Amino acid sequence: MAALLLPATLLVLGLLVAPMAMLFRISLNQYDAALMMREALSAENYLRALADPYYREVLGTTLGVAFSCTLLALLIGFPAAYWLARMESRWKSLATILTLFPLLVGNVVRAAGWMALLGRDGAINAGLFGLGLVAEPWPMLYTTGAVIVGILAVVAPYMILTLAAVIESIPRGVEEAAANLGAGPMTAFRRVVLPLALPGVAAGCVLVFILCMNAYATPVLLGGPQFKMMAPAVYDQFVRGTNWPFGAALAFLLLIVTLVLTIIGSTILAGRSRSR
Amino acid sequence: MGTLTLDGLCRRYATTTAVERVDLEVAEGEFVALLGPSGCGKTTTLRMVAGFVAPSSGRILIAGRDVTHAPPHGRDTGMVFQSYALFPHMTVGENVAFGLEMRKVARAERDARVREVLRLARLDGLGDRLPRQLSGGQQQRVALARALVVNPAVFLLDEPLSNLDAKLRAEVRIEIRALQQRLGLTTLFVTHDQEEALTMADRLVVMERGRVRQIGTAEALYERPADAFVAGFIGRCNLLRGTPEAPGQFRTASGALLPCLPQPARPGDILALRPERIALRAAGDGLPARLAAVTYLGAQTEYHLDLAGTRLVAVAPTPAEGDARRGLAPGDAVLAHWDPAEARLLPAEPGDLLDDQA
Structure with a gap:
């Protein structure tokens, strides 16, 4: 049986662990304008990233956007997932496909669509102007809000499908039992459905949070040149600044922060679902 | 406890009629079984009484109150589900206390009533277990206890014995009947098993393709069946x-x-x-x-x-x-x-x- 794991293990070792190890090694090197980098073993790059107010702000923005998007995806996704999971008609598979539909469009194409919608001369401003509701175009593109909406549209299907799978496994009978015992719909949700759906909430939030933390195309295209999140910042160091050691250190900081928060979050949620 | 009245109860779907004009009076403390082959409409009838299925026409009265359009949580029925539908994340005690909590019963009284009903259901000492740590028979008794503890006006049983093995089923049959008589529970019981219905119920309602074929005591149905279907379905x-x-x-x-x-x-x-x-x-x-x-x-x-x-x-x-x-x-x-x-x-x-x- 263990042999079945071999191809996947080789893939992970070759394509994930090895490059990550190399990246980590690079993050300990020193930048050299002439040589690009010099072999070293120092934490200098990490300390510089943590000390620099600019990168602290970039990390703060990234965390803010990731938390907002995760929370919003959960709030929007739960009712949709519930509806999808409890659907009985033959339209269910169609609804599932429609949920996945946004993912058929690449991030760049989708962001271009948002730009056409949200821009100064975009569809929304044209509409508002035409109706006489605004005199000046309302700035929507190149705002944090635009980035959050853009990322939300990418991650919502992941949240919905993860939650729906777990909600589907909650027997309808337990909801009926709660109602039969006198619980109104809100109480039944709070006392029975939500606690039983917590593993799905944890899985969905972790998945979506990781996707948000690492978002690249959407913040670049919808956030504009002034707006920075971590993944674009890493890209800048590698490609524009050609400072590989510092870029590698930023990449590892992003990885570590994401990992630590994910572990903390899922531990709390797992603990809650066990104690309830 | 109260009476239960079904008055011309119907449930139609787009192409089929699940229940057609069911009239039934269940007296206070009476045990009535809905009996029939699968697809006869007995479960749909029970679910209409519980409020999970909306009747197409007709009325449902519980203790004289018209509950036809009341939501399930406003009907005061205690239902035992075929699958038991225990809350898997709650202990046995929490499961049983749930209905009392919903009725805002004070903590001390709640604890006393939970203890009492667990004793009645021979579940003493199991209050802190989770449902998955219990045997099928014990889970079934938790489901009974959870429905009984709130003193429902009407007690509803949806094939509660079908997941038990034959030996246990015979025991539980007697237990449920004894409990029902001791507590004077007005009971509606759904089963496809005629022996179960004959041994437990005061009266039986034989249903077939959505209609009531005959209502009567076990003896009346056996000795004086109204039609060939009842004669063939009750006994040989x-x-x-x-x-x-x-x-x-x-x-x-x-x-x-x-x-x-x-x-x-x-x-x-x-x-x-x-x-x-x-x-x-x-x-x-x-x-x-x-x-x-x-x-x-x-x-x-x-x-x-x-x-x-x-x-x-x-x-x-x-x-x-x-x-x-x-x-x-x-x-x-x-x-x-x-x-x-x-x-x-x-x-x-x-x-x-x-x-x-x-």
Whole structure:
């Protein structure tokens, strides 16, 4: 049986662990304008990233956007997932496909669509102007809000499908039992459905949070040149600044922060679902 | 506790009618079983009483109050689900306390009532377990306790025994009945198992394809079935096609002339005769028959008779060893005798003859 794991293990070792190890090694090197980098073993790059107010702000923005998007995806996704999971008609598979539909469009194409919608001369401003509701175009593109909406549209299907799978496994009978015992719909949700759906909430939030933390195309295209999140910042160091050691250190900081928060979050949620 | 009234209750779907005009009065403390083959509408009827299915027309009254349009949580019914539907994330105690919490019963009283009902359900000491740590029988008793603890006006049971093994089922049957009588619970019970219904219920409602065929006590249904379906569904019955000739004479489709109760007959009537009311004799009164098969069933023996092409099944206590009838074998000639009053003409609808013997 263990042999079945071999191809996947080789893939992970070759394509994930090895490059990550190399990246980590690079993050300990020193930048050299002439040589690009010099072999070293120092934490200098990490300390510089943590000390620099600019990168602290970039990390703060990234965390803010990731938390907002995760929370919003959960709030929007739960009712949709519930509806999808409890659907009985033959339209269910169609609804599932429609949920996945946004993912058929690449991030760049989708962001271009948002730009056409949200821009100064975009569809929304044209509409508002035409109706006489605004005199000046309302700035929507190149705002944090635009980035959050853009990322939300990418991650919502992941949240919905993860939650729906777990909600589907909650027997309808337990909801009926709660109602039969006198619980109104809100109480039944709070006392029975939500606690039983917590593993799905944890899985969905972790998945979506990781996707948000690492978002690249959407913040670049919808956030504009002034707006920075971590993944674009890493890209800048590698490609524009050609400072590989510092870029590698930023990449590892992003990885570590994401990992630590994910572990903390899922531990709390797992603990809650066990104690309830 | 209260009465339960179903008044012309219907449930139609786009292409089918699940329940058609069910009228039923369940008295306070009475145990009524809804009995019928799968798809007969018994579960839909129960779910309409609980509020999970909206009636297309008709009314539901619980303790005199019209609850037809009340939500499930406003009906004061206590339901035991076929799957038990215990809350898997709550302990046994929390499961049982849930209904009391919803009714805002004070903590101290809640704890006392949970303890009391757990004792009643022989679950003492299991209050802190999770449902998955219990056996099937224990889970079933938790479901009962959870429904009972709130003193519901009507107690609803949806095939609660179908997930238990045969031995446990017989025990729990007696337990539920004893509990129901002790607490004076007005009970509606759904089952497809006639033995379950016969042993537990005060009255039975036999349903078939959405309609009530007959309502009555076990004895009334067995001795005086309203139609061929009820006769065939409650207990075993020989059901024979044919035509009534002179009063008290029935000509079967295969030509045998059988004595029956003289009664006004309608075309299409079926002759119904219980297997255990047929006596086999060596001499005297009776119709000559040939034994087609003899099946030894321990306490009873089943005799398959051939009366000039008409097949009848007779059942009798297995004769003692040494009794001449013990030696009866296929091919033997016997005389089949019955009191003509035991052979009744019953109306039948297409499809009523479950096993067509005519």
